[in-house]
Amino acid sequence: MSERKVLNKYYPPDFDPSKIPRMKLPKNRQYTVRLMAPFNMKCKTCGEYIYKGKKFNARKEDVENEDYLGIRIYRFYIKCTRCLQEISFKTDPRNTDYEIEAGATRNFMALKLAEEQAIREEEEAREEEASNPMKLLENRTKQSKNEIELLESLEELKDLNRRQEAVDYDSMLLAYDPTISEREREEKMQQMDDEYIKTIKFHSADKRKLVVEEEIIEEDAPAAKIPKAEVVKDVKSRSVPVVKKSIGGPTSSRKMLAGLVKVKKDEPKKEKEAVKPESSSLRLLGAYSDSETSD
Structure with a gap:
């Protein structure tokens, strides 16, 4: 069974390619190709917007008497989807882009125009430096001044880095233990603060x-x-x-005075008890004397 897609063709031994009839075609004839719109554009006739990536059946031809470093430049023709106005654009191998020619205007060209303007100004500056030696000298002095300013700023940054070298970040990272929870760390910090407060001695200068x-x-x-x-x-x-007086009022002050002053209450009782036996003995003697006289 032969292959379905054959790459090698069979040529018989008596094949003569010069006998094949050739058609006379124009040198720069157009080909129909399938392509997508390379950029966003707006039709000049009806104002229809054609977005980038829209597919068209376009006609392609070579641009005569134009090339870039031996690279061919091609021109494409498409039709507007609304009014069938013909739009033409060509390739731009110098900028690796496409250039609109007729039938529409390109949208969002601000960035491209800015880049082109910057390139143009740079080329003009080079030409001016090449033709004017004084301008070249001014540019060199400005460049040297900018270099000196950059060196000064670099020295300032180095000085700042030297000042921060005293901080030992490695020891700080080693002291930080990720296994300790946040609560334990807060308690440890609180304990350290309490110890520091205890070491401080509060005293006045006069009293x-x-x-x-x-x-x-x-x-x-x-x-x-x-x-x-x-x-x-x-x-x-x-x-x-x-x-300090208590809240009780005068009774509390009396209790305090009662605690400070001691009253001797036992001495008069003893005197009375000593007097009583003497009086009873005298009465007994009187009764005894009366009894003798009566006898």
Whole structure:
């Protein structure tokens, strides 16, 4: 079974290619090709927009007496999809692009025009430098000035980097342990802050005050509450007791005084008890004397 797509043809031994009849065709004849619109364009006749990538059956021909470094330039003819106006454009191998010729205007050409303008200005500057030596000298002085400014800015950046070398980022990264949770890290930071606050000694330049608590114990009034007094000692002045009064009013002050003053209540009772036996003995003696006289 022979192949369906045969690449090698069979030529018989008596084949003579000169006997094949050839048609006389024009030198620059047109070919029908299938292509897509290479850019966005707008028809000049009806204003129809033709977007990039729209497919057309176009006619292709060679541009006579035009080439770029031996590369052929081709021209294409298409028709507007609305009014059937003929639109022509050709290839531009110098800029690797296409150039519109007739029938439509190209859209979004701002970037291309800007690039062309920049290239044109650059070429004009080169030509001016080649023809004018003073302009060349001015450009060289500007270039040297810009280089000096760049070197100065580079030195400033180096100085900033030297200042930041004191920070040891490696040790900081090593101290950071990703296994520790955020809560443990916060607790550790809080503990460090508390330790730092304890090391700081708060003191005034003129005076220093100390607060001492004193307790007064009541012997005879155990039911009363034990008041507390604060003594404020000053370095320059003597100690002055300051008694804090409770909210109870006058009764609380009496209880405090009762705790400070002791009343002796046992002595008069003893005197009375000593007097009573003497009086009873005198009465007995009188009764005994009366009995003797009567006898």
